[in-house]
Amino acid sequence: MSIGKNIKKLREIHNLSQKELAEIAGVSDKAVSTWENGLKDPRMGAIQKIADHFGILKSDIIEEKIDVSSKRPHNLKTVEGQSIAMPLLGSIAAGVPLDMAPIQEWINVPREIAEKYPHGFLVRVNGDSMNKLVPPNVLALIDPTQEVRNGDVAAVAVNGYDATLKRFFKFQNGITLEPESFNPKHTTQYYDAKSQEHTPIHIKGKLVWYMPPIDIRF
CATH class of the missing domain: 2.10.109.10 (Umud Fragment, subunit A)
Incomplete structure:
Protein backbone atom coordinates (compact mmCIF):
# COMPACT_ATOMS: atom_id res chain seq x y z
CA MET A 1 0.00 0.00 0.00
CA SER A 2 1.38 3.41 -1.02
CA ILE A 3 1.64 6.46 1.22
CA GLY A 4 -1.20 8.05 -0.74
CA LYS A 5 -3.48 5.06 -0.18
CA ASN A 6 -2.62 5.06 3.53
CA ILE A 7 -3.52 8.74 3.75
CA LYS A 8 -6.79 8.16 1.89
CA LYS A 9 -7.66 5.29 4.22
CA LEU A 10 -6.92 7.45 7.26
CA ARG A 11 -9.04 10.30 5.87
CA GLU A 12 -12.00 8.04 5.11
CA ILE A 13 -11.86 6.31 8.49
CA HIS A 14 -12.21 9.69 10.20
CA ASN A 15 -14.80 10.95 7.70
CA LEU A 16 -12.70 13.90 6.57
CA SER A 17 -12.79 15.72 3.25
CA GLN A 18 -9.59 16.35 1.35
CA LYS A 19 -9.86 20.00 2.35
CA GLU A 20 -10.13 19.14 6.05
CA LEU A 21 -7.13 16.84 5.89
CA ALA A 22 -5.22 19.51 3.97
CA GLU A 23 -5.79 21.96 6.83
CA ILE A 24 -4.37 19.39 9.26
CA ALA A 25 -1.30 18.85 7.07
CA GLY A 26 -0.85 22.55 6.30
CA VAL A 27 -1.19 22.09 2.54
CA SER A 28 -3.79 22.69 -0.16
CA ASP A 29 -6.60 20.24 -0.84
CA LYS A 30 -5.13 19.84 -4.34
CA ALA A 31 -1.93 18.52 -2.75
CA VAL A 32 -3.92 15.89 -0.85
CA SER A 33 -5.53 14.84 -4.13
CA THR A 34 -2.13 14.35 -5.77
CA TRP A 35 -0.99 12.23 -2.79
CA GLU A 36 -4.02 9.97 -2.91
CA ASN A 37 -3.76 9.53 -6.66
CA GLY A 38 -0.09 8.57 -6.36
CA LEU A 39 1.14 11.54 -8.38
CA LYS A 40 3.32 12.93 -5.59
CA ASP A 41 4.45 11.90 -2.13
CA PRO A 42 3.96 14.30 0.80
CA ARG A 43 6.91 15.93 2.49
CA MET A 44 7.99 14.54 5.85
CA GLY A 45 6.81 17.70 7.58
CA ALA A 46 3.26 17.18 6.34
CA ILE A 47 3.33 13.51 7.31
CA GLN A 48 4.49 14.45 10.80
CA LYS A 49 1.61 16.93 11.19
CA ILE A 50 -0.90 14.26 10.17
CA ALA A 51 0.64 11.69 12.52
CA ASP A 52 0.68 14.16 15.43
CA HIS A 53 -2.95 15.11 14.85
CA PHE A 54 -4.21 11.51 14.95
CA GLY A 55 -1.81 10.33 17.63
CA ILE A 56 -0.13 7.72 15.43
CA LEU A 57 3.44 7.11 14.34
CA LYS A 58 4.85 8.62 11.17
CA SER A 59 5.84 5.11 10.13
CA ASP A 60 2.16 4.11 10.30
CA ILE A 61 1.57 6.35 7.29
CA ILE A 62 4.73 5.51 5.39
CA GLU A 63 4.93 1.75 5.81
CA GLU A 64 2.82 -0.98 4.24
CA LYS A 65 0.25 -3.13 6.06
CA ILE A 66 -0.56 -0.50 8.62
CA ASP A 67 -3.66 0.15 10.70
CA VAL A 68 -4.27 3.87 10.96
CA SER A 69 -7.79 3.58 12.37
CA SER A 70 -6.87 3.89 16.04
CA LYS A 71 -5.75 7.01 17.80
CA ARG A 72 -2.97 6.45 20.34
CA PRO A 73 -3.13 8.89 23.25
CA HIS A 74 -0.12 11.19 23.61
CA ASN A 75 -0.14 11.02 27.40
CA LEU A 76 -0.16 7.23 27.65
CA LYS A 77 2.59 5.97 29.96
CA THR A 78 4.51 2.86 29.00
CA VAL A 79 7.41 1.02 30.57
CA GLU A 80 10.24 2.27 28.39
CA GLY A 81 11.70 -0.50 26.30
CA GLN A 82 9.49 -3.19 27.82
Missing part, protein backbone atom coordinates in the same frame (compact mmCIF):
# COMPACT_ATOMS: atom_id res chain seq x y z
CA SER A 83 5.91 -2.53 26.71
CA ILE A 84 3.78 -1.07 23.95
CA ALA A 85 0.19 0.11 24.33
CA MET A 86 -2.48 -1.74 22.35
CA PRO A 87 -6.21 -0.91 22.10
CA LEU A 88 -8.73 -2.72 24.30
CA LEU A 89 -12.09 -2.98 22.54
CA GLY A 90 -15.40 -3.96 24.04
CA SER A 91 -15.96 -7.39 25.54
CA ILE A 92 -16.12 -10.41 23.28
CA ALA A 93 -18.38 -13.23 24.40
CA ALA A 94 -17.11 -16.72 24.95
CA GLY A 95 -20.64 -17.96 25.33
CA VAL A 96 -23.35 -15.52 24.32
CA PRO A 97 -22.24 -13.02 21.62
CA LEU A 98 -21.91 -9.39 22.70
CA ASP A 99 -21.68 -6.23 20.64
CA MET A 100 -18.15 -5.18 19.76
CA ALA A 101 -17.51 -1.69 21.03
CA PRO A 102 -15.12 1.19 20.30
CA ILE A 103 -11.76 1.45 22.05
CA GLN A 104 -12.27 1.51 25.83
CA GLU A 105 -8.67 2.08 26.85
CA TRP A 106 -5.07 1.33 25.92
CA ILE A 107 -3.32 -1.56 27.65
CA ASN A 108 0.43 -2.11 27.93
CA VAL A 109 1.53 -5.49 26.60
CA PRO A 110 5.04 -6.93 26.30
CA ARG A 111 6.96 -5.29 23.50
CA GLU A 112 7.81 -8.66 21.95
CA ILE A 113 4.10 -9.48 21.56
CA ALA A 114 3.07 -6.02 20.33
CA GLU A 115 5.80 -5.95 17.70
CA LYS A 116 4.91 -9.45 16.51
CA TYR A 117 1.23 -8.52 16.12
CA PRO A 118 1.26 -4.76 15.41
CA HIS A 119 -2.28 -4.73 13.98
CA GLY A 120 -3.85 -6.63 16.87
CA PHE A 121 -6.45 -5.49 19.38
CA LEU A 122 -7.39 -6.73 22.83
CA VAL A 123 -10.82 -7.87 23.99
CA ARG A 124 -12.00 -9.01 27.41
CA VAL A 125 -13.36 -12.56 27.31
CA ASN A 126 -16.71 -13.08 29.04
CA GLY A 127 -18.39 -16.40 29.63
CA ASP A 128 -16.98 -19.91 29.96
CA SER A 129 -17.61 -21.51 26.55
CA MET A 130 -13.85 -21.59 25.82
CA ASN A 131 -12.57 -22.13 29.34
CA LYS A 132 -10.60 -25.26 28.43
CA LEU A 133 -8.27 -22.93 26.54
CA VAL A 134 -9.07 -19.34 27.52
CA PRO A 135 -10.11 -18.48 31.10
CA PRO A 136 -12.95 -15.99 31.59
CA ASN A 137 -12.03 -12.31 32.12
CA VAL A 138 -8.62 -12.53 30.45
CA LEU A 139 -7.58 -10.07 27.75
CA ALA A 140 -7.37 -11.88 24.42
CA LEU A 141 -5.24 -10.50 21.60
CA ILE A 142 -6.94 -10.74 18.20
CA ASP A 143 -5.00 -10.22 14.98
CA PRO A 144 -7.24 -9.32 12.01
CA THR A 145 -4.38 -9.79 9.52
CA GLN A 146 -3.67 -13.43 10.41
CA GLU A 147 -5.19 -16.13 8.19
CA VAL A 148 -7.79 -18.14 10.07
CA ARG A 149 -7.63 -21.80 9.12
CA ASN A 150 -9.92 -24.65 10.08
CA GLY A 151 -9.41 -25.47 13.73
CA ASP A 152 -8.09 -22.05 14.74
CA VAL A 153 -9.70 -20.07 17.56
CA ALA A 154 -11.08 -16.87 16.10
CA ALA A 155 -13.19 -13.85 16.92
CA VAL A 156 -16.23 -14.27 14.72
CA ALA A 157 -18.96 -11.69 14.12
CA VAL A 158 -22.43 -13.20 14.05
CA ASN A 159 -25.18 -11.28 12.31
CA GLY A 160 -23.06 -8.24 11.54
CA TYR A 161 -22.37 -6.62 14.88
CA ASP A 162 -21.95 -9.41 17.42
CA ALA A 163 -18.68 -11.17 18.13
CA THR A 164 -17.86 -14.43 19.82
CA LEU A 165 -14.68 -16.41 20.47
CA LYS A 166 -14.91 -19.95 19.11
CA ARG A 167 -12.96 -22.64 17.30
CA PHE A 168 -13.72 -22.06 13.62
CA PHE A 169 -14.38 -24.57 10.86
CA LYS A 170 -15.48 -23.76 7.32
CA PHE A 171 -16.98 -26.48 5.17
CA GLN A 172 -18.39 -26.58 1.66
CA ASN A 173 -21.96 -26.16 2.90
CA GLY A 174 -21.51 -24.06 6.02
CA ILE A 175 -19.57 -22.80 9.01
CA THR A 176 -19.20 -24.41 12.43
CA LEU A 177 -18.36 -22.54 15.64
CA GLU A 178 -17.26 -24.97 18.34
CA PRO A 179 -16.91 -24.26 22.06
CA GLU A 180 -14.25 -25.91 24.21
CA SER A 181 -15.73 -25.82 27.67
CA PHE A 182 -16.05 -27.84 30.84
CA ASN A 183 -19.63 -26.56 30.95
CA PRO A 184 -21.85 -29.03 29.02
CA LYS A 185 -24.51 -26.39 28.26
CA HIS A 186 -22.36 -24.96 25.45
CA THR A 187 -22.98 -26.68 22.13
CA THR A 188 -21.65 -26.46 18.60
CA GLN A 189 -23.25 -23.78 16.42
CA TYR A 190 -23.71 -24.59 12.73
CA TYR A 191 -24.66 -22.07 10.05
CA ASP A 192 -25.44 -23.44 6.60
CA ALA A 193 -25.54 -21.32 3.45
CA LYS A 194 -29.27 -20.63 3.80
CA SER A 195 -29.08 -19.52 7.43
CA GLN A 196 -26.14 -17.23 6.60
CA GLU A 197 -28.44 -15.25 4.30
CA HIS A 198 -30.22 -14.04 7.45
CA THR A 199 -27.35 -14.48 9.95
CA PRO A 200 -24.10 -13.56 8.15
CA ILE A 201 -20.82 -14.74 9.66
CA HIS A 202 -17.66 -12.61 9.45
CA ILE A 203 -14.22 -13.39 10.85
CA LYS A 204 -12.82 -10.49 12.90
CA GLY A 205 -9.43 -12.05 13.51
CA LYS A 206 -7.41 -14.90 14.95
CA LEU A 207 -6.68 -15.43 18.64
CA VAL A 208 -2.90 -15.18 18.94
CA TRP A 209 -2.23 -14.54 22.66
CA TYR A 210 -3.92 -13.64 25.94
CA MET A 211 -3.01 -12.26 29.34
CA PRO A 212 -4.76 -11.66 32.68
CA PRO A 213 -5.82 -8.07 33.39
CA ILE A 214 -4.07 -6.18 36.18
CA ASP A 215 -7.16 -6.29 38.41
CA ILE A 216 -7.90 -10.02 38.00
CA ARG A 217 -8.95 -11.90 41.15
CA PHE A 218 -7.27 -15.21 41.95
Whole structure:
Protein backbone atom coordinates (compact mmCIF):
# COMPACT_ATOMS: atom_id res chain seq x y z
CA MET A 1 0.00 0.00 0.00
CA SER A 2 1.38 3.41 -1.02
CA ILE A 3 1.64 6.46 1.22
CA GLY A 4 -1.20 8.05 -0.74
CA LYS A 5 -3.48 5.06 -0.18
CA ASN A 6 -2.62 5.06 3.53
CA ILE A 7 -3.52 8.74 3.75
CA LYS A 8 -6.79 8.16 1.89
CA LYS A 9 -7.66 5.29 4.22
CA LEU A 10 -6.92 7.45 7.26
CA ARG A 11 -9.04 10.30 5.87
CA GLU A 12 -12.00 8.04 5.11
CA ILE A 13 -11.86 6.31 8.49
CA HIS A 14 -12.21 9.69 10.20
CA ASN A 15 -14.80 10.95 7.70
CA LEU A 16 -12.70 13.90 6.57
CA SER A 17 -12.79 15.72 3.25
CA GLN A 18 -9.59 16.35 1.35
CA LYS A 19 -9.86 20.00 2.35
CA GLU A 20 -10.13 19.14 6.05
CA LEU A 21 -7.13 16.84 5.89
CA ALA A 22 -5.22 19.51 3.97
CA GLU A 23 -5.79 21.96 6.83
CA ILE A 24 -4.37 19.39 9.26
CA ALA A 25 -1.30 18.85 7.07
CA GLY A 26 -0.85 22.55 6.30
CA VAL A 27 -1.19 22.09 2.54
CA SER A 28 -3.79 22.69 -0.16
CA ASP A 29 -6.60 20.24 -0.84
CA LYS A 30 -5.13 19.84 -4.34
CA ALA A 31 -1.93 18.52 -2.75
CA VAL A 32 -3.92 15.89 -0.85
CA SER A 33 -5.53 14.84 -4.13
CA THR A 34 -2.13 14.35 -5.77
CA TRP A 35 -0.99 12.23 -2.79
CA GLU A 36 -4.02 9.97 -2.91
CA ASN A 37 -3.76 9.53 -6.66
CA GLY A 38 -0.09 8.57 -6.36
CA LEU A 39 1.14 11.54 -8.38
CA LYS A 40 3.32 12.93 -5.59
CA ASP A 41 4.45 11.90 -2.13
CA PRO A 42 3.96 14.30 0.80
CA ARG A 43 6.91 15.93 2.49
CA MET A 44 7.99 14.54 5.85
CA GLY A 45 6.81 17.70 7.58
CA ALA A 46 3.26 17.18 6.34
CA ILE A 47 3.33 13.51 7.31
CA GLN A 48 4.49 14.45 10.80
CA LYS A 49 1.61 16.93 11.19
CA ILE A 50 -0.90 14.26 10.17
CA ALA A 51 0.64 11.69 12.52
CA ASP A 52 0.68 14.16 15.43
CA HIS A 53 -2.95 15.11 14.85
CA PHE A 54 -4.21 11.51 14.95
CA GLY A 55 -1.81 10.33 17.63
CA ILE A 56 -0.13 7.72 15.43
CA LEU A 57 3.44 7.11 14.34
CA LYS A 58 4.85 8.62 11.17
CA SER A 59 5.84 5.11 10.13
CA ASP A 60 2.16 4.11 10.30
CA ILE A 61 1.57 6.35 7.29
CA ILE A 62 4.73 5.51 5.39
CA GLU A 63 4.93 1.75 5.81
CA GLU A 64 2.82 -0.98 4.24
CA LYS A 65 0.25 -3.13 6.06
CA ILE A 66 -0.56 -0.50 8.62
CA ASP A 67 -3.66 0.15 10.70
CA VAL A 68 -4.27 3.87 10.96
CA SER A 69 -7.79 3.58 12.37
CA SER A 70 -6.87 3.89 16.04
CA LYS A 71 -5.75 7.01 17.80
CA ARG A 72 -2.97 6.45 20.34
CA PRO A 73 -3.13 8.89 23.25
CA HIS A 74 -0.12 11.19 23.61
CA ASN A 75 -0.14 11.02 27.40
CA LEU A 76 -0.16 7.23 27.65
CA LYS A 77 2.59 5.97 29.96
CA THR A 78 4.51 2.86 29.00
CA VAL A 79 7.41 1.02 30.57
CA GLU A 80 10.24 2.27 28.39
CA GLY A 81 11.70 -0.50 26.30
CA GLN A 82 9.49 -3.19 27.82
CA SER A 83 5.91 -2.53 26.71
CA ILE A 84 3.78 -1.07 23.95
CA ALA A 85 0.19 0.11 24.33
CA MET A 86 -2.48 -1.74 22.35
CA PRO A 87 -6.21 -0.91 22.10
CA LEU A 88 -8.73 -2.72 24.30
CA LEU A 89 -12.09 -2.98 22.54
CA GLY A 90 -15.40 -3.96 24.04
CA SER A 91 -15.96 -7.39 25.54
CA ILE A 92 -16.12 -10.41 23.28
CA ALA A 93 -18.38 -13.23 24.40
CA ALA A 94 -17.11 -16.72 24.95
CA GLY A 95 -20.64 -17.96 25.33
CA VAL A 96 -23.35 -15.52 24.32
CA PRO A 97 -22.24 -13.02 21.62
CA LEU A 98 -21.91 -9.39 22.70
CA ASP A 99 -21.68 -6.23 20.64
CA MET A 100 -18.15 -5.18 19.76
CA ALA A 101 -17.51 -1.69 21.03
CA PRO A 102 -15.12 1.19 20.30
CA ILE A 103 -11.76 1.45 22.05
CA GLN A 104 -12.27 1.51 25.83
CA GLU A 105 -8.67 2.08 26.85
CA TRP A 106 -5.07 1.33 25.92
CA ILE A 107 -3.32 -1.56 27.65
CA ASN A 108 0.43 -2.11 27.93
CA VAL A 109 1.53 -5.49 26.60
CA PRO A 110 5.04 -6.93 26.30
CA ARG A 111 6.96 -5.29 23.50
CA GLU A 112 7.81 -8.66 21.95
CA ILE A 113 4.10 -9.48 21.56
CA ALA A 114 3.07 -6.02 20.33
CA GLU A 115 5.80 -5.95 17.70
CA LYS A 116 4.91 -9.45 16.51
CA TYR A 117 1.23 -8.52 16.12
CA PRO A 118 1.26 -4.76 15.41
CA HIS A 119 -2.28 -4.73 13.98
CA GLY A 120 -3.85 -6.63 16.87
CA PHE A 121 -6.45 -5.49 19.38
CA LEU A 122 -7.39 -6.73 22.83
CA VAL A 123 -10.82 -7.87 23.99
CA ARG A 124 -12.00 -9.01 27.41
CA VAL A 125 -13.36 -12.56 27.31
CA ASN A 126 -16.71 -13.08 29.04
CA GLY A 127 -18.39 -16.40 29.63
CA ASP A 128 -16.98 -19.91 29.96
CA SER A 129 -17.61 -21.51 26.55
CA MET A 130 -13.85 -21.59 25.82
CA ASN A 131 -12.57 -22.13 29.34
CA LYS A 132 -10.60 -25.26 28.43
CA LEU A 133 -8.27 -22.93 26.54
CA VAL A 134 -9.07 -19.34 27.52
CA PRO A 135 -10.11 -18.48 31.10
CA PRO A 136 -12.95 -15.99 31.59
CA ASN A 137 -12.03 -12.31 32.12
CA VAL A 138 -8.62 -12.53 30.45
CA LEU A 139 -7.58 -10.07 27.75
CA ALA A 140 -7.37 -11.88 24.42
CA LEU A 141 -5.24 -10.50 21.60
CA ILE A 142 -6.94 -10.74 18.20
CA ASP A 143 -5.00 -10.22 14.98
CA PRO A 144 -7.24 -9.32 12.01
CA THR A 145 -4.38 -9.79 9.52
CA GLN A 146 -3.67 -13.43 10.41
CA GLU A 147 -5.19 -16.13 8.19
CA VAL A 148 -7.79 -18.14 10.07
CA ARG A 149 -7.63 -21.80 9.12
CA ASN A 150 -9.92 -24.65 10.08
CA GLY A 151 -9.41 -25.47 13.73
CA ASP A 152 -8.09 -22.05 14.74
CA VAL A 153 -9.70 -20.07 17.56
CA ALA A 154 -11.08 -16.87 16.10
CA ALA A 155 -13.19 -13.85 16.92
CA VAL A 156 -16.23 -14.27 14.72
CA ALA A 157 -18.96 -11.69 14.12
CA VAL A 158 -22.43 -13.20 14.05
CA ASN A 159 -25.18 -11.28 12.31
CA GLY A 160 -23.06 -8.24 11.54
CA TYR A 161 -22.37 -6.62 14.88
CA ASP A 162 -21.95 -9.41 17.42
CA ALA A 163 -18.68 -11.17 18.13
CA THR A 164 -17.86 -14.43 19.82
CA LEU A 165 -14.68 -16.41 20.47
CA LYS A 166 -14.91 -19.95 19.11
CA ARG A 167 -12.96 -22.64 17.30
CA PHE A 168 -13.72 -22.06 13.62
CA PHE A 169 -14.38 -24.57 10.86
CA LYS A 170 -15.48 -23.76 7.32
CA PHE A 171 -16.98 -26.48 5.17
CA GLN A 172 -18.39 -26.58 1.66
CA ASN A 173 -21.96 -26.16 2.90
CA GLY A 174 -21.51 -24.06 6.02
CA ILE A 175 -19.57 -22.80 9.01
CA THR A 176 -19.20 -24.41 12.43
CA LEU A 177 -18.36 -22.54 15.64
CA GLU A 178 -17.26 -24.97 18.34
CA PRO A 179 -16.91 -24.26 22.06
CA GLU A 180 -14.25 -25.91 24.21
CA SER A 181 -15.73 -25.82 27.67
CA PHE A 182 -16.05 -27.84 30.84
CA ASN A 183 -19.63 -26.56 30.95
CA PRO A 184 -21.85 -29.03 29.02
CA LYS A 185 -24.51 -26.39 28.26
CA HIS A 186 -22.36 -24.96 25.45
CA THR A 187 -22.98 -26.68 22.13
CA THR A 188 -21.65 -26.46 18.60
CA GLN A 189 -23.25 -23.78 16.42
CA TYR A 190 -23.71 -24.59 12.73
CA TYR A 191 -24.66 -22.07 10.05
CA ASP A 192 -25.44 -23.44 6.60
CA ALA A 193 -25.54 -21.32 3.45
CA LYS A 194 -29.27 -20.63 3.80
CA SER A 195 -29.08 -19.52 7.43
CA GLN A 196 -26.14 -17.23 6.60
CA GLU A 197 -28.44 -15.25 4.30
CA HIS A 198 -30.22 -14.04 7.45
CA THR A 199 -27.35 -14.48 9.95
CA PRO A 200 -24.10 -13.56 8.15
CA ILE A 201 -20.82 -14.74 9.66
CA HIS A 202 -17.66 -12.61 9.45
CA ILE A 203 -14.22 -13.39 10.85
CA LYS A 204 -12.82 -10.49 12.90
CA GLY A 205 -9.43 -12.05 13.51
CA LYS A 206 -7.41 -14.90 14.95
CA LEU A 207 -6.68 -15.43 18.64
CA VAL A 208 -2.90 -15.18 18.94
CA TRP A 209 -2.23 -14.54 22.66
CA TYR A 210 -3.92 -13.64 25.94
CA MET A 211 -3.01 -12.26 29.34
CA PRO A 212 -4.76 -11.66 32.68
CA PRO A 213 -5.82 -8.07 33.39
CA ILE A 214 -4.07 -6.18 36.18
CA ASP A 215 -7.16 -6.29 38.41
CA ILE A 216 -7.90 -10.02 38.00
CA ARG A 217 -8.95 -11.90 41.15
CA PHE A 218 -7.27 -15.21 41.95
